[in-house]
Amino acid sequence: MRVGELSRRSGVSVASIKYYLREGLLPAGERTGPNQAVYGDDHVRRLRMIRALIDVGGLSVVATRDVLAAVDDPELPLFMALGRASGTTMTAPEPSEEQDEAWAQAERMLAEQVDARGWQVSAENPAWHTAVGVLATYTRLGDADLAQQLGLYMTTMEEVAEREVAAVVDRGDRARTVEGVVVGTVLGDALLAAVRRLAQQHCSLRLLGEAPTHPRG
Amino acid sequence: MRVGELSRRSGVSVASIKYYLREGLLPAGERTGPNQAVYGDDHVRRLRMIRALIDVGGLSVVATRDVLAAVDDPELPLFMALGRASGTTMTAPEPSEEQDEAWAQAERMLAEQVDARGWQVSAENPAWHTAVGVLATYTRLGDADLAQQLGLYMTTMEEVAEREVAAVVDRGDRARTVEGVVVGTVLGDALLAAVRRLAQQHCSLRLLGEAPTHPRG
Numbered sequence: 001m002r003v004g005e006l007s008r009r010s011g012v013s014v015a016s017i018k019y020y021l022r023e024g025l026l027p028a029g030e031r032t033g034p035n036q037a038v039y040g041d042d043h044v045r046r047l048r049m050i051r052a053l054i055d056v057g058g059l060s061v062v063a064t065r066d067v068l069a070a071v072d073d074p075e076l077p078l079f080m081a082l083g084r085a086s087g088t089t090m091t092a093p094e095p096s097e098e099q100d101e102a103w104a105q106a107e108r109m110l111a112e113q114v115d116a117r118g119w120q121v122s123a124e125n126p127a128w129h130t131a132v133g134v135l136a137t138y139t140r141l142g143d144a145d146l147a148q149q150l151g152l153y154m155t156t157m158e159e160v161a162e163r164e165v166a167a168v169v170d171r172g173d174r175a176r177t178v179e180g181v182v183v184g185t186v187l188g189d190a191l192l193a194a195v196r197r198l199a200q201q202h203c204s205l206r207l208l209g210e211a212p213t214h215p216r217g
Numbered sequence: 218m219r220v221g222e223l224s225r226r227s228g229v230s231v232a233s234i235k236y237y238l239r240e241g242l243l244p245a246g247e248r249t250g251p252n253q254a255v256y257g258d259d260h261v262r263r264l265r266m267i268r269a270l271i272d273v274g275g276l277s278v279v280a281t282r283d284v285l286a287a288v289d290d291p292e293l294p295l296f297m298a299l300g301r302a303s304g305t306t307m308t309a310p311e312p313s314e315e316q317d318e319a320w321a322q323a324e325r326m327l328a329e330q331v332d333a334r335g336w337q338v339s340a341e342n343p344a345w346h347t348a349v350g351v352l353a354t355y356t357r358l359g360d361a362d363l364a365q366q367l368g369l370y371m372t373t374m375e376e377v378a379e380r381e382v383a384a385v386v387d388r389g390d391r392a393r394t395v396e397g398v399v400v401g402t403v404l405g406d407a408l409l410a411a412v413r414r415l416a417q418q419h420c421s422l423r424l425l426g427e428a429p430t431h432p433r434g
Contacts, residue, residue, distance in 0.1 A: 045359075052354045077425075119419040127414035134408040137269045138400070142262075145384065146401045152380055153412045156373035161416035163369055165424050167362065183355070184363045185417070191351040192413065193406045195370045197344035199378035200402070202336040207382050208294075 003029075006039045010047035017047065025050050025065050049183070057186035067186070071178050081178045106135035109147065113154055164188070220246075223256045227264035234264065242267055242282050266400070274403035284403070288395050298395045323352035326364065330371055381405070 006029075007014045020026040026046055029037030046068075053059045053067065070081040110131055114121060121128065138146045168180035223246075224231045237243040243263055246254030263285075270276045270284065287298040327348055331338060338345065355363045385397035 048358055052358055056350055056354050114415070119415060120422050121415045121418050125415060125418055127411040127418075130407055131411035131415065133273055134404050134411065137273050137404060141265055141269055141400060143397060143400050145388075146397065146405070148384060149377070149381060149401075149405070150408070150412070152377060153409050154416070156377055157409065157413045157416040158420070160366070160369060160373055161413060161420040162424075164366060165417060165420040167365060169424055171362075180360060180363060183358060183360050184366075185414070187351050187354060188363070188366070189410045189413070190347055191367070192370050192374070192409065194344040194348035194351065195367070196374045196378060196406070196409065197402070198331070198336060198338045198342060198348065199371070199374040200382060201338045201342055201344075203375070203378040203382040205337050207386055 001039050003037070003039065006043055006047070010044045010051075012047045012051060020047070020050060023061060023065060025061065025068055049179075052183065053186055056190060058190070059186060067182050071175070071182055074174065076178075081181055100136070100140075102136040102139040103132060106132045106139065106147075109135060109150065113150060117154060117158070119154075119158075160192075218256050220254070220256065223260055223264070227261045227268075229264045229268060237264070237267060240278060240282060242278065242285055266396075269400065270403055273407060275407070276403060284399050288392070288399055291391065293395075298398055317353070317357075319353040319356040320349065323349045323356065323364075326352060326367065330367060334371060334375070336371075336375075377409075 001009070003014055003017060006012075007017055010017075012020075017026065021028060026043060029039040029043065031037050050064055050068070053064045054061065059067065070076055073081075110128070135147050135150065138144055164184055168177050168184060171177045171180055218226070220231055220234060223229075224234055227234075229237075234243065238245060243260060246256040246260065248254050267281055267285070270281045271278065276284065287293055290298075327345070352364050352367065355361055381401055385394050385401060388394045388397055
């Protein structure tokens with residue numbers, strides 16, 4: 001198909017398609033003339049994935065390119081593909097904050113919990129930096145009590161991750177597994193956060209006895 | 218203290234302080250002259266909170282102002298303050314996507330799960346829209362199997378939310394509770410996502426037999 005039909009079928013504007021081609025998010029089509037190329041179903045599929053990662057997952061264009069490179073590289077170990085998907089979506093606190101006492105204390109707290117559970121995690125996983133940053137920020141804000149939930153987060157997330165990893169591995173095919181890892185990690189964050197809000201609404205209603213102003217249904 | 222000392226103590230530049238004053242995130246200081254004002258410890262504290270919400274929580278300046286207005290309004294029910302904190306951090310999928318069959322199907326799936334668990338949630342909670350949007354996107358991408366985790370997300374998040382809400386209510390004081398809700402909701406998302414990544418790394422190592430390239434420690 002030509003770029004016009006690709007735009008119609010994917011719902012992505014021609015201008016955006018050209019931008020993604022230039023930025024290397026979308027592979028080039030098959031050249032049929034000096035200024036013409038044809039595209040296939042894989043391009044439609046890839047465009048949907050790009051838009052999902054950007055619009056729903058909140059990734060930047062650069063982060064999206066990085067994650068898609070992991071999907072496209074058949075040599076990359078699954079584990080690394082997972083790491084790539086993880087790395088792109090973490091908000092990292094300012095590096096200048098790293099040196100203070102709150103940071104060192106937060107890092108000790110996390111390390112103790114990780115070791116106690118026998119988790120094997122890489123020092124280069126950006127999630128480590130993010131987790132320490134959030135815990136240190138709690139302390140700096142005088143909200144250190146919020147860190148009490150860390151153990152519960154770890155227990156529940158281990159249960160979640162175990163099922164998630166098993167489910168994508170069950171897909172069998174390597175490309176489908178990596179795609180599941182990328183989509184499930186990036187979009188799963190949004191889903192998990194949304195479910196947490198809904199659960200908080202339900203629980204605060206029960207605990208505080210306040211009713212939703214516009215109940216659903 | 219003068220604005221210079223406020224900057225030094227909070228670690229926020231004078232230019233940023235003036236910007237937050239203009240945008241209404243930071244209350245004005247006490248006027249001591251036509252171009253001078255003095256600030257107190259509350260301003261230092263507020264500046265730290267602003268930077269935590271923006272830098273660590275990833276909120277926009279507008280979303281931060283909105284959330285802080287909830288903290289400052291003593292009349293706002295706790296439940297509403299929670300809703301305000303929830304609403305600002307959700308990535309909403311494009312409205313144009315709302316009409317398709319995948320959307321309708323996703324909404325039925327979520328409604329069934331919510332009803333089966335007896336959760337009382339508001340139709341206006343932006344988290345509802347986000348959750349449906351993610352589930353619909355899974356289907357559109359051909360990754361509908363990822364939605365199988367919804368039930369597990371709900372079970373674990375109910376456990377998490379129950380403990381989180383109880384912990385902030387235990388703070389007693391209304392202002393401290395709302396602050397705990399805001400910080401715990403916004404920064405807690407980042408912490409939970411980070412812990413999920415660490416857990417995924419640990420579980421994929423176990424399930425795939427691949428070792429981290431740079432083990433921690």
